[in-house]
Amino acid sequence: MATAISAAPETLHTLPTDLVRQIQWRFADRYDLQMLIQSVRAVARGPVARLVAAGGRNSHEWTEQKSELLEYFDKSGITAVFMEPEQGGFIAGPKNLALALVAFELAWVDGGAATGSLAGCLALAPIHERGTPEQRDHYMRLAAPAQPGEERRPWRGAFCLTEPIPYVGVDTGMLNGKLRVESWNPGDEPILHVEKRGRFITNIGFANFVTAAVDSADPRIKGSCMVILEEGDPGTFDRGTPTRKLVHQLSSTGDPIFSLRIPASRIVGGYDIKDGVIVPRFSHSEVIEAVFRRTRVTVGVMTAAKLLSAVEPIIRYQRGRFRGAEMATPGSIRYELGLQQREDALHRLVDVWAAGEASASLGFAASRLFDELDPIEREIDEQLTQRGITGARARMKIFREAWDEAVKLLDLPAYDAQRAKLEADPMLRFVQMDSLADVLCPATKLWNTGFGSQMMREAVSLMGGYGITEDCPGFLGHKWMDSQLEATYEGPEAVQRRQLSVTMTNPVFLAQFRNWVREMREIAATHPGTGACTLATAMLLWLWSIDHLQHTSDADGSKLYHSARQGVTFPLADALCWLVAARCQILDVLELERRGGEDAALADGLHGLLNFMSDLCHVQTARASGEAGRICAELVFGYNRHPAWDAEGYKSCYRAEDLDELESIMPGIAACALDVIATDGSHAGKAGPCAGCAGLQQFQVLRSRLDICLTGCRLAKDRAAEAISKIMIPEALDYPA
């Protein structure tokens, strides 16, 4: 960090403790969350781990043992996390961070257990986000675990959007689920008929209610909506057969069929009657957008947990690898270090750890942002409703006006007094945070799960053959496979990239991103060891590239930055995710330095911990910058046509005879000329004359600067590797394998 470098800098002594995480992920002042973590951990590393170790994942069916986990969830407070205190919960206020922490702790052991718990919240989320107050109160209370003395089984829910092929999956637009009016007596509430089939619906094996997306098949109902189906509704409530999943077997998944009669009051968010037509207040996509926006973050946090959970078992495996051999006597390097004598084993573990840190930092940053955004979003919603502005378009117009103002203020220097307006004006704060949430959510879902699954594979490989057995400590093989599901459900990577390709061009986001470049340079000035400077350069390169691609065409004159041009927009979105994650990681280390110094319990090892965490940042920023640089270079140059040995290509070449003449005026020029056509028309044997970089010089300067900015990153990796070989770990894992 900012301190002078001594010959042997202080480094990490033990694995990061809870206190370290509380500070980094900013809940050091929230004892409700700290207790929640302990409570969830006891379930995860107790009954959940025991069930996995006992082979509970080897069946597709919803078994009694799996079902018992739900009761553990109820009793430990996991189920009630989603509820308000008056509904039976114990956490007041927004719960995004709380849910992310629950997901983190459960996924530390088993992703399926995490999914099972989260899917209950997902089922309630449409009601929570867009339900009427009555719906919210009714279903939240039903789903809350029984209070002491109460004789009641909590209701469980499932969320049903995905339909059998060829209907809705990724594309939320194409719904086959149908809603009709069954009977409607004047003055009475209409009775509706729902036809819906689901595919891969979590919790369906035991759900008592289902929130389902349906479209109107009746002129008396307008558009699509979400409806609440209950187990006892008249008609068919068929749970279907269990899905033969390769992953997440501790959650229940199946393809249900519903054909039910329900009162119109089950339309999520209610409805109005206009000219004899039932008009749902929210279309299914409006509900889903509000829901996924939050729940996708938690999914990304799950994969982060797995990466971090892999560190301890890998270290233990590496160290113990040769123990028991005749030559490996206690005290010998072979005995004490085992595989950790080998640089590559350590370096790869550094990569896994660094990726885990970055993804956790990104995921928790996103969940905290939603906690901040929630109340402001409601405030703005109420304000606009009071002003009679209800339609999505009308609201968008208002937001766009606020965008301009927000960008203007964001572009002012940090010390400019006018900037305070950004904080003070709820609308400006809202558009600022909203634009950020629009990026951080898909970035978390996309990068954490996508790159996370690649790094989980790396983690598995570090355990050798053990890695791909059921006996692998830490269940790493399961975790690897599970992460592929996390990359898929709630919208696979393509959907996240598609969303990012729109939201990352929001001027309010870009204005913030520009400020981050400055922020990273400032951090680099005091904390050069974090790699913040490298990241700032990579951010500049990305900014330059997106701007260039938005205003340029390809070799055939077709627009480059365009929603249909996923070959351009998607990789740029990927590049952004790398950068955003690395930034969050650095900010968390800074927070650790700031707050950790105030905490007596951290005083002992703080300096070494900060050094190590900074080295991990440096490793990660180097990787992130490298990825961003590679992607941007490919896009910036890749859509230009390479010159060929033809008339057009010759224009950029020297003719040998011209060069001879020039040589007499400018001695040495021949040595500088790139492509020369000989008098007999022959030329160097290659693809064509070398491509030029007209108009791209600035990019080239940035790119080569970025390469040079990597200076020192491998030294950081060496230091981190050395630290890992010395760190003290517990004698055994705190959950069975």
Place this chain on the structure above:
Amino acid sequence: MRNGYHIVVCGSIVPDPLQTLEPIETPGGPALKNEMMLPAVLDPWASHALYEAANLASKVAGSKVWLVSVAPKAKLQQVMMTVAQKVSFELVAVDGPASGFGDAYGVAAILADEVQSIAGLDRSRLLVFGGWESASRGAGVTMQLVGERLGIADQFQGVDQITTQADGSFEVLERIEGGRHQVSMCSGPPALLGWATGNLPEPRNNPQVGMANMRTVMPALQRAKAAALAGSGLRFLSTTPPKQQRQTRIVKNRPVEEIAQEIVEWIGK
């Protein structure tokens, strides 16, 4: 017991038992390597005492439980995030060392002072609970010393069970050799019980209980005054970890008989 018991549990924190414990020399005397950085838990013996206290309090109306703890308060706070969810109690915290190398005499003096200064504590209803041992050193005398200082003559050590009667008297089972118990009748409080394991399982976490406890736990931690252990002339000439090598192994689905057999064979080696 007509108005219920006032049960004060004395207990501190120890490093999580899965950690490697390595004694080292520091300028301030012996310590454990990285002790401040290792995760901690409530001393298991004191935990049994606390669960028994809460169980007793729940059975005898009007009873109340306090937990008096001398420990580095920042670490104690972390431990409270688990312990406070298990049973209801009021915390009395003293910011001081919890190291196994502290002198039992000095620790007992602080504990006794703290017990005495609990507002509203009724000596005629007082049961002082603690562990008969500690997982950090097991001096085995701290609770006796606390009792002596408080002038409590009825002391029981290695307690596994307390059965109270309506008149306030109670029966106590203390461990003796050969896996047997000594049964005593005590006419009533005040008394001191140093617990062995008791009979209760670890209560489940219940965040609702935790949230209620936190209303007093957090202020208690903030108020905790710093106490230095009085130097009693105790000096350590040397410290070494126990001679035997620790071999931790995780085994699945092994019948108890087989585990016992293996231990017998191992001892015989």
